[in-house]
Amino acid sequence: MLDDITEKINSILPQTQCGKCDFSGCKPYAKAIAEGKADINQCPPGGKTGILKIAQLLNVEYKPLNERHGVIKPREIAIIEENECIGCTLCILACPVDAILGASKSMHTVISDECTGCELCIEPCPVDCIKMEPLNVEDSESIENKRASLARSRYEFKQQRILRERNNTKANRVTTAEKKQAIANAMARLKKK
Numbered sequence: 468m469l470d471d472i473t474e475k476i477n478s479i480l481p482q483t484q485c486g487k488c489d490f491s492g493c494k495p496y497a498k499a500i501a502e503g504k505a506d507i508n509q510c511p512p513g514g515k516t517g518i519l520k521i522a523q524l525l526n527v528e529y530k531p532l533n534e535r536h537g538v539i540k541p542r543e544i545a546i547i548e549e550n551e552c553i554g555c556t557l558c559i560l561a562c563p564v565d566a567i568l569g570a571s572k573s574m575h576t577v578i579s580d581e582c583t584g585c586e587l588c589i590e591p592c593p594v595d596c597i598k599m600e601p602l603n604v605e606d607s608e609s610i611e612n613k614r615a616s617l618a619r620s621r622y623e624f625k626q627q628r629i630l631r632e633r634n635n636t637k638a639n640r641v642t643t644a645e646k647k648q649a650i651a652n653a654m655a656r657l658k659k660k
């Protein structure tokens with residue numbers, strides 16, 4: 468039941484994955500609303516329409532955006548001044564939807580169709596070579612929905628990858644511990660001999 472409501476709220480949220488709601492992404496915020504741990508008016512990218520839809524879904528009263536979380540503004544995308552990029556890869560780590568291409572010590576670039584405009588790559592860039600620029604097109608609802616659906620799957624894919632990498636690191640740690648134990652056992656056997 469709670470999962471159902473979380474899913475329904477998440478499908479209303481814009482999938483910008485910016486964290487302005489004070490949660491690490493749209494789904495955690497959706498879950499917090501479903502559990503009654505967050506208010507319905509904490510998502511600036513979702514705007515008034517998003518709040519209205521959530522209020523209708525939950526049968527609660529509409530309330531304006533809580534501006535502590537930001538302001539409603541037109542959609543933007545990130546652009547990298549490629550000549551200035553030093554290839555540090557920090558922006559890749561920060562991007563919640565893997566919308567930046569590049570490798571260590573080489574120029575980086577943003578895949579504009581996949582950028583959600585979350586702004587999370589701006590602050591980590593040590594040479595300030597990422598700028599936000601307005602998206603100069605008025606998207607229809609169906610284009611917005613397609614964009615949100617792509618962002619949602621790319622966000623979930625990245626989350627799963629991070630989890631896998633963490634588990635692999637843990638598994639490697641166990642192997643190292645096991646190796647240490649094997650060496651200790653061998654040393655003990657040697658001593659006995």
Ligand code: SF4
Pocket residue numbers: 480481482483484485486487488489490491492493494496509510511512513
């Ligand atoms: S778009 Fe940003 S503020 Fe809105 S729910 Fe998603 S992460 Fe939170």
Ligand code: SF4
Pocket residue numbers: 544545561562563564565566567577581582583584585586587588589
């Ligand atoms: S490129 Fe920057 S602004 Fe665009 S989605 Fe990635 S982190 Fe967000």
Ligand code: SF4
Pocket residue numbers: 547551552553554555556557558559569575591592593594595596597
């Ligand atoms: S954070 Fe800035 S300098 Fe580093 S790779 Fe990204 S764009 Fe280039």
